[in-house]
Amino acid sequence: MATREKSKGTRALTRERIVETAVRIGDTESLDTLTVRRLAGELGVGAMTLYSYFRNKEEILDAMADHVLGGMEVPPAESDDPVELLVGCGRAFRAMMLAHPCVVRLLSTRVTDSIDALDGAMEDVLARLETAGLTGAEVTRAYGVLITYALGFSGYQTPRTWGDDAEARRQRRHFYAGLPADRFPSTVRHSEELPTLASLEQFEFGLRLIAEGLSPSTGRD
Template sequence: MTDADHTGAGDPRRTIELLWGVREKPRRGPKPKLTVDEIVTAAIEIADTEGITSLSVRRGAEKLGVSPMTIYTYIHSRAELLDLMMDRVHGELTDPPASHDWRVTMTVLAEDAWEMYHRHPWMLQLTTGRLPLGPHTFAKHERELKAVDAIGLTDLEMDAVVAMVNGFVQGIARGSVESASLVRRSGLTDMEWWTASAPVLAEIPEADAGLFPLAARIGQAAGETHGAASAPLHTFRFGLARILDGVEQLVTGGSGTSGTELPS
């Protein structure tokens, strides 16, 4: 992964002005051939269909039928473009239905993000230590904080809960996307792969199921239930519910909350 695959790696002033449309204000001279919005749309289409590694200024120019130098007139670097793309995709996320149950709201937001990552799997290949400082990314964060506002958490706890849920969704979604990609590349479903592997494994004495009784029993139960070696959606929903259980316990002051204080 190169430095260009980090969000927040572009020139701060230029990137923020692009994100907020400051550089889209009318200017004198000939009518521009393109808009930043058109460039970002083309870039997202390339990343969605060809993968993030195929994305370049040259490839974007080719798709739009212009020269690379024309693209550079609007966006100076791939790093700036990545921030614009991520912020645009965050704009696909919407306000959840009104609910008085914070758990319902957090679940809806997490499910929405899960689907977003599966529509745009390239987002999971970006390092996001510095999220884009754009309007859609701010709106996403505001919705998430609002979901846990006034439920009994401190500001720092609210911030940590949102970060924890986001990290969980992103991590499980990455595994789900990678699993689907492996099926496409190998031409085998998980069950087909296991059917082909199990007889060979059975020939190796060191891999006898009797030596690993828990793995054999639970693996069989999971496989029969899910019809696959893994079930990312089940893991996502089960894990999310357990995380929210923990937050609820923190809010209600139940047992096991000692040690949750954040360092100053």
């Protein structure tokens, strides 16, 4: 039975299936647990079979980044207000990172030249920024600020589960409030709000500040 399952898996195997499985492992567990042997086992094939599709794990990681970035979508604009257009781009980056947590580390460790990736995560965003009224170097600078803000926030939020979890947030408030007041007077004073640093509310707060600062409608010189 095991032999037949492996044979069936081999016949159905494609690069796309390999990459989708790798992304699922990276998203639900971590890139550290993603090995060629683990991936092959998940697919029901031998490790050597994967080497006929990818030369090594690095190529698999590159393909994962291409797959996730290529699937990014910038939702239709709900307003022609420049600030809202910029906010929408930042939210699109964040939505991609929420859907695929593995991309945070992938973007921090590799560069992609994939046509699909550039189309989904770059061309569409640059076009939206132009629609917002940005021109020349402003477009690329705004793009850089938005993607690195979303990337940095996502990396900060990932291990801090209390951001949008009421019970975890309550426990974190209790932790901050319980610190020695003589050594941490400011921390104790702000213990009620500190756990919100990893929340969606905080992301939106920072994103709107950035959008307002970048928007040509603010009258910047």
